[in-house]
Amino acid sequence: MEIKKQIETLRAELRQYNYEYYVQDNASVSDFEFDKKLEQLKALEASHPEFADLSSPSLRVGGEITKNFKTVKHINRMYSLDNSYDENDLKDWETRNRKIVDGDIQYVCELKYDGASISLHYEQGKFVQAVTRGDGSQGDDVTANVRTIKSVPLQLQGDNIPEKFEIRGEIVLPWDGFHKMNEEREEQGLELYRNPRNTASGSLKLQDSSVVASRPLECLLYQLVGDNLPFETQYAGLEAARSWGFKVPQESELVSGVDGVLDYVQKWDERRKDLPYETDGVVIKINSLRQQEELGFTAKAPRWAMAYKFSAEQVSTILEEITYQVGRTGAITPVANLQPVEISGTTVKRASLHNADQIERLDIRVNDTVHVEKGGEIIPKIVAVDLLQRPDYSEPTTYATHCPECNTALERKAGEAQHFCPNDIGCPPQIKGRIQHFISRKAMDIDGIGSETVDQLVEAGMINNYADLYDLTADDILPLERMAQKSAENLVQGVEASKQVEFERVLFALGIRYVGETVAKKLAHHYNSMDKLMAMPASDDSESDDLFSSVDDGSAFAKAEKIQELIAIPEIGERIAESVVDFITDEKHREIIGRLKHHGLNMKLSEKQLEGQTDILASKSIVVSGVFEMSRTDLKKLIEKNGGKVSSSISSKTDYLIRGEKMGPSKLEKAEKLGVEMISEAEFLELIAN
Structure with missing residues (x-):
């Protein structure tokens, strides 16, 4: 036992x-002493x-x-943040928050x-375990690499540490380390790294963890996630994390009101160039975790935080040419091809011009001197034209009239900003884009096939739509360039495995314009099956294969009725409804969906998904406020599973207010004034049970 005690003491x-x-920036021993003890520990552990x-x-x-990084589903989704660029955005955000939560609101600025x-x-x-953000729902397991980062504690210290939790943060490469790495690469005659962010991100996916260990990466933490956390505010959570051994930046501040936020922003906009790390803004979070829970999330971001x-x-540069890109839905995006220029550490050659209206508004022309910036320091965009530098021979830009890929005449619907190519089954970028969307992680998540393989398959004439994937065999694929037997078998197996994907993701994978993840889920749970979604008012409403064969898409009445049927679903607007009806009444799309059904894809919710689902609360708008026995998230899921709509604020359209402990007085007052029926958690559970 003496050896064991010696090992534990050294550790x-x-x-x-x-x-x-690495965390406190205050070494108490020399590098020599540290290395000597480390070698002693390694020797004892080896023996x-x-x-x-x-x-x-x-x-x-x-x-x-690590040759292949395992994909891991996040226990708690990693949301992105809504962005703000001026004071008015923040004031509007605060106004929305005050309508939903009671009491004073404090903010943590980070x-x-x-x-x-x-x-x-x-x-x-x-x-x-360490998992990258990925698409927010799932990411890559990079535990072996992150374990080598010295500021990531492998064993926590202190008291009140939850039994199980997650902590979110950023893996960063400090400027000093970045410059040192580039000096070494320059001496070796290697290409220099462009910026710290991309270098840090690339480091996480290196196969050899010893190479990661040699890089001066750091991990800065900012958010604890889990059940029964031992604090009530974001700021207290940061202090607790710091006491447990995490590197939590000291620059965080607790402020009151938008004025306090703007003071913080102004201070760090001036000082950020002196920081050891790359930074591009400030994250503002509501301090109270109870208020955070009450505000909840949109489909993409928390309502209680803003970047x-x-x-x-x-910078200024010359616009050399305007070209046009075709998206997977046929949307046309004009692109400015620029004389290369460096912005924020990266070389920019192209910038989006968005649409015809933007080009006309700024009067953008070829050979103009244009001012370019990175929107949020990420996406390059043209913000102005230097008219004094305009050549005498300049001519106004004439927007494209035909698709640059298939020469089909472009269309632009009333009220829409973009032009579209309507040739969705014959335009190469649309064909490839729809298939790439279909196989993507959030959709069918098909392993063994990437965008390059899709390009090869389409260009070889082997597939023309996503249903064709299910006809492929390994022998079909083998002749493709750089395709080995094992790769071909993996592709076919990945396609076969996708047949287990649940219906809501299949619906999202179809690529219906304006139907994202959230809308697809809503439609799937409203109709329960593709048959019912595709059934037109004039059609037989039974679940039969006939629904996939033909539809009288010339019936304006049937289409109008179906559009109204869809609009009646909460949060489904006219534009979405029209797009869905256009898709499901198109014979080509109906044929493809029929083939997918024939191949065995899930075209209805599973029995497990349908279990406990009712329409008891159909068309009911319900607000949840206060503290409850069950988690607020579970309460909201129960509302939605029984057909109700969860609303964040009380109005004359609110049917029920589920009232919990510590509910704010303003909500109570408003509910009483509007005559909204208030029920307890127990009464709500009794309502759906009966």
């Missing part, structure tokens, strides 16, 4: 030295493998090889570090 000392040096521990400081040197988003998982105080972006860097 504890080395963890403390790591914490002091006594029975005392192995994944949280040992000796594992930070890396050495594990610097928005530009790195690679990460979610760290801890159990019993030990680091167990305020610093003013973007702006």
